[in-house]
Amino acid sequence: MPWLVLGLWVVLLAVVAPFAAKLSDVQHDRAVDYLPASADSTQVAKIQEQLPGGETTELVLVYHRDGGLTAADEKAAADQVAAIADRHRLVAEPRGVPSKDGTTLMYPVASTEPGTDEKKRDALVDDVREVARSEGGLTVEVGGSGALATDASKVYESLGGPLLYTTVAVVAVLLILIYRSPVLWLVPLVVAGIADYMSMGAAYGLNQAFGTTVSGQSSGVMTILVFGAGTDYALLLVSRYREELRRVERPYDAMKVALRGCGPAVLASSGTVAAGLLCLLAADLNSSRGMGPLGTLGVLCALVAMLTLLPALLVLLGRRVFWPLVPAFGSAPKQRRSLFSAMGSSAGRRPLAVLAGGAVLLGALALGAFNLPGSLKQEDSFVDKPEAVAAMESLAKAFPEQSTQPISVIAPTGRAEAALATIRENDGVATAESGRSGDGWTEITVTAKSAPQSAAETATIKSLREELKGSYVGGPSAEQLDLRDTNDRDRLVVVPIVLLSVFLILVALLRSLVAPLLLVVAVVAVWGAALGIGGLVFGPVLGIEGTDPGLGLLSFVFLVALGVDYGIFLMHRMREECLGGAEPGAAALTALRTTGGVIASAGLVLAATFAVLLNMGLVQLVELGFVIAVGVLLDTFLVRTYLVTSASVALGRKVWWPGRLSRAPEPPPGETRVRERAVVG
Missing domain, CATH: 3.30.70.1440 (Multidrug efflux transporter AcrB pore domain)
Structure with a gap:
């Protein structure tokens, strides 16, 4: 069976290889690939493509x-x-x-x-x-x-190699430290690399079949998710496999037991992440809407590889893959008081105090979000200043009295003269000249009196849009305005959809209303705290001049989906213990003790992979990587270990309400009769 799985993967890679190599051909980073689908600036960009020339x-x-x-x-x-x-x-x-x-x-x-x-x-x-x-x-x-x-495209082109190499290096170092084996770390890393290659071929197919937008940002995040989520699933599987090898003699049989034990949790967690990311399809922003399917592909390719190829390779390599810490059949692991046992004990003694203290801490950190810098301007979007930005700064100093960045107006040809007259009468316009005409449209180039992306220029753009009915107003400054406005709209639409879909999946998985609500509230709190830490670091420490308009939405989707991912690992084990007869409080502490180490390792790997974005050359990637990495660490070492565990202990059986686990078990019939006789006597 393992050899058959390996053969199928060889065939699959042979089929995927030609398509994976073509992904870069369909990757675009034009303004229209990031702009809102329905915005004025997008229509301007599309019509300009149809004009003569x-x-x-x-x-x-x-x-x-x-x-x-x-x-x-x-x-x-x-x-x-x-x-x-x-x-x-x-x-x-x-x-x-x-x-x-x-x-x-x-x-x-x-x-x-x-x-x-x-x-x-x-x-x-x-x-x-x-x-x-x-x-x-x-x-x-x-x-x-x-x-x-x-200059922006050159930065995106440079992301591919460094992003992949840095991610691989970071994951390799962490796996060596976690496994303490010269061989074992290489197996999940190779499988993750194969999954990444498969996701590239699948992304190309998605683009060809449905026209899904592929940008440098979305393809980079897809790679991060393949290695981050894939390594998480590998950690969970390998941990359970090592545990079963001590109880089961044959590696093949041990792997079957391990897959039955952790497979449902991995499937549920990956399904939740995929569902959360797919909610981005409701976004109007092209870059966000394209990132949803690509991120989902990354997670699903990692899932398939880690549940098929990784088990096959581990079984074929046998116990020796764990050398020098080989789990011998019939042996018992060394009993050591782990950090998570100590953390669970402290949470179990005073659950309400721990819960209140954690809530106050997260709330205080979230206040830092008020210190986030304003909207990110084009000239501030690069970590290292390119020549184009230096030219913009030189123009701003030399021509402070007028804009040096044109506003493009596309008007119906029959009304072009009237539109030109209206534009010239606008108080915020310095000059306006009629340009190309074709296909029923005429392009008018407008120069504002105010500096690019200033409040005054923004007011001019808005007034032109109000005055020129039937025309479109675009250009670089209008694009930035549309990006900001559309991100505000997308947050109002996508955030409730994400919360509702994740909550419903958790309800179906955990057979409870309280436990899913607890997990959802926890990850939302993590998101707020991570943004708050960003507000304390971006400007004062990193010197970042603005906040990417899409940071709030994208970081929310990723942190909610990935945070709930870890919550499923913990709650699934807790539910197993309760089904086995343990009281909820004891089940929560047992679940933390048994899964805490794996969740911590997985959280470190995922945070480290997103932290790779800090070395990239675009501010929006730096901000996204920072917030997600910090949020994952908060979720792993504070919320998941202390707050969720404390809340579960404090709620007792109510955490599983209204499921059958929320009700106290009926005593055996014999025991009931004994109690009745005792009362009568």
């Missing part, structure tokens, strides 16, 4: 000299721009715009040459930067939305 790549060349530009500087700038115009097809002849202080010259450049091809766009930006060189004290920076997109 296709999508426009907009760049800004910024020439600067501290002491003021010389005539030679202006000639050098004009020559460079002319060379760029000769080499590339530009929308219009570039015109230089000098700053009032004479230190800076701005040349807006736009080209339809790349269209929607991201590789051609990156090649255009690189070539423009090659031509526009700094020399003799004259500094040249290439910015604009096109350059910003290129």
